[in-house]
Amino acid sequence: MTVQSAYQEEKDRLAASIQDIESQLRAIGPRYTGDDFTEQMLDLQREERRQRLEIAHREPYFGRIDFEELPNGNQMPLYIGKAGVAKQGSNELLVIDWRAPAASLFYSFTGGEAPGTFDSPDGEVSGYIHLKRNFMIRQGELVRLVDSYVRGQEEEAVTDEFLLYRLGENKDNKLRDIVSTIQGEQDRIIRADRAKALFIQGVAGSGKTTVALHRLAFLLYQYADRMRAERMIIFAPNRMFLDYISGVLPELGVGDIQQTTFSDWAVELLEHSVRLSDPSETMAYWFEERRTAEEIEAASGRWKGTMAFKAMVDERIAAFEQSIVPTVPFSPLDRLELSPEQMREWYDTDYGEETVMKKRDRLANRIRRWFESELKMRGVADKKIRAKALTKFNAFVKKIPSFTAVQLYASLFQGKQAAAAVPKAIAAETSARLKQGIAAAEDLAPLVYIHLQLYGLDKPAFDHIVIDEAQDYSPFQLEALGLCQRTPSMTVLGDLQQGIHAYTGIQRWSELMDLFTEEQAAFHELNRSYRSTMEIIEFANLILGEMSGGVKPAVPVFRSGDPVETVRTEESDWLASIDRTVREWKTKGAYETISVIGRTALECEQIHGYLVGRGIEASLVQSRQPSYGGGLTVVPVYLSKGLEFDAVLIADAGESAYGPLDAKLLYVGCTRALHMLKLYYRGERTSLLGEDA
Template sequence: MSDEFLLYRLGENKDNKLRDIVSTIQEEQDRIIRAERNKALFIQGVAGSGKTTVALHRLAFLLYQYEGRIKAERMIIFAPNRMFLDYISGVLPELGVGDISQTTYSDWAIGLLQHEVALSDPSETMAYWFEQPRTHAELEQASGLYKGSLDFKEAIDERLKELADNIVPDVPFMPLPRMELKPEQMQEWHDTDYGEQSLMEKRDRLASRIRRWLESELKTKGIADKKLRSTALSKLNAFVKRMPSYTAVKLYASLFKGKQALTTVPKPIAKTTSERLARGEAAAEDLAALAYIQLRLYGLQNAPFDHVVIDEAQDYSPFQLETLKLCQRTVSMTVLGDLQQGIHGYTGIRDWDELKQLFPDDQADFFELNRSYRSTMEIIEFANVILGGMTGGVKPAVPVFRSGDPVTVEHAGATNGDWLRRIADTARQWQEAGEYDTIAIVGRTARECEDIYSYFMRDGMTASLVLSKQPAYDGGLTIVPVYLSKGLEFDAVLVADAGSDAYGPMDAKLLYVGCTRALHKLTLFYRDTRTSLLEGWHPAD
């Protein structure tokens, strides 16, 4: 594919769905698409590198290359939110992979648990971490980091081992005088016949085997007396009832409260989690452990996945990835993300090795995509300045040589009214110019976005307000909090407030995400003083 044609495609305005860059696949991306099937591919791709499109093309390639051995119905894409799922929904049928399941990890886990719990409103968590700057110390103590760790998984494994060791009763079953089933016999049944099954399947099958033993004994000994048979059955029911029986939620709750509570769980985390579970709810941070326990207790009820795609994987915990491993017979994954966009540091990873360690070296490959096809050279270079040295060892984005308008950073007035008026005037000017099909006003918080939206409505402007529960992406003029903008892209972006109160030194990745949503035009406003994250930026003369 010629560079001239690539530049032409990139210069075109996008519609309101994910840009189709089928014709711009480069050599580095082609290597990923055609990589060996039975591996976990980890792809570090900078903003605008086309990593999502590469993953979708990989699905199409695998279906073609391994026709008859893998099926679209047994492939699955995990996206960061429902809005992003809507954003890519139009692309899959065009690639001939429309039958592939698309979901979020939260929706998948709640379904796996058969809706035994409801997902608590994530807006409270979002508000805590994003409505005001947080310190590094607060981040390190986040409950999500603890619950997503392999240390927490190991603690759960210990509890599951205790449960497994107690499935077989250690006392004989004596339903009637001179009728005895010894523990050794029950242990032999368990070890010989049920070795590969899940814990509760073993328990239920052992209970059925004991019931059949009793029926055989009653028949062999010719016991027809109804009273004796009733006594024997009552004792059977009491004996089976004493065998451990858990749901995933019940076992998980026992880790935080009661005699069996884990002593390693920090008390504030235990208290909050117990209260939430008592309301019949689970937070997103609880779902990896709950899904893992469900799979260990009851096994996978559906066919294993032939291939798994995880987008925005920098926001996944090691424990989440471990649960998805349990849903495959053979490792076959495409795991993609960008550490530089890891804004959910209270749950996600800081280094790809945290996820790669779950696989043997010969089952994991690592690729880097650092060429950015989305934004102009000016926007990419500006965004790289924001990150400064906070790249986490990741190579900064290298722009395709496509020049555009300079990035502008402007003081938007001293009062709230002046600031809102400037935002509305700028958005209206962009719309009237007719150059941009999609425009985003990127706010720092949900409250800020609501204020801008209210002003727009009073001013007679039409816009879409995107908040945490927004199911679809409608294009046009959009107002969105920066933490929900990840994965989306717009022709023109106005960062509503890039002031020092909005973005502190810990918020470089957040501001980077907001700026790299822009394809062609980027403007930042600030009210008092601009953020120190822009100290290294000097406007072009």
């Protein structure tokens, strides 16, 4: 079949598919607005079907596989799309959902004459692939068709042509789904077993965040009877990043998954009993003021995130629990006494795995039931005597210790006993802050942990947890989150080479993985970078030199572009140079998103003010910003992580801006670029870039 005839055949098939989908949409009818419960449930089912059909209508499918199942030899074309659709009035599938077992062939098969296999509910299915075809469909029109494999074709297949075409597209202000270009190693992660803590080390641009979001969509499809969207949660590094990724799950037909930051979630769980100290102050301290390696290592954030500190917290909780059962008898009336031994027996044997404060409250209620029963058995009806007994009960119970999470945590840093265990500077600083009702970011994990141990989770346990930028998490944070699940089911992703929060984060994945048994955890590494050109990736790898944490350097896909430029500029001409480059890129019209990345917030304010003052429309990214608007953006390097831009200008890569401890920061800045990267520097060029050419 010629290319032209294949193209026409697919155009006709597409038109027929869209017509079928439109007919099904019309048949659904209007929403039900009455009060009948059965009709309401049926309406919800119709609405879910409508949403799937609307997704399919925008882009019915993106791939096709011609599969000959063995041993019967039946060959059939399978069209793969974001939503499965059956033909109207038939059980025959018009489109196979990308999450279905058979669709895995589209992602796992990379060529060759050997049979392909996939796991179905009835067991393993194998067969020959005769054709693998990619489509790009926009507004109901077939824009592009690429055959990445044709069985028996002598010429080498253009395996990566479609991928390279998609990677070469410009980006806007939102992360997009990758269902049409999921690679084999990504697909294995997406379809991995749910009952594990899955750790993903992914280099910049490897698609790890998108893979995690697609994994959620897959889990909801594969385990529809056991997992629910409202019992899943995504922890992102900041609110702006949440806005950036907000379009992916709805486009995959998934809603109701909670998306938040650990800080916001923790403050809400603690019922706003504390307010979080301004994170911009923390970032200014560590990123805008130059800190030594010794200061970073001694930071309270790292210490409070360790398992050693958790052990101290556990000791304090255990001591509190031990003090709950009274050591003196309770005597509401003369010659009526409840012994401490009886109260201890009730506490130890009757309340099972209840949380500490629930056990305390149950003990208090048990004591009350005891004395009320005794009064009844003794025939005590006198109201004054009963009132006196109740007063004694209230006074007795009031002496049973009771703590909120904040109160118990604060007690760690107060008194002579605490002073011996906690560094004095940390104790004084933390105690003073908590008295004002303020918690630092590093206080949240122990506060959440204590709250959950005392009171438990007042909502259903999480079916699945996604943690993005997990290299910035502490072991204590994962321990706290672990209390929110019955069994581990997590997707934990990040990049040790982007671990810029060295004052709180980890150095090796084993620090987090060791919290789980060998059966509970699995590790995957994504080394291929799909974001940037070869020139940008190779340049960025040189900045890091030797990789830390045992991870491998990024391997770019074969997508070549412009060489990376490093240009010296005089102090007097620095802002004007930035202005000229930005104008040149905007005039060129080749880039939808451009970013000027500065070293500090103050530097970015200066650059932004200069550009705006000369009539250039630009946005300034600041701490706690809720959204990213695209276009031309000026952003401090430590807030750029997770974002990507068509073109990036590093405002100053001088030695005074990036010293030996700042390699990961500069690496993050450079790997934001998809197609173009340029670096200015004032004075001496940073030694991280090697010798000046």
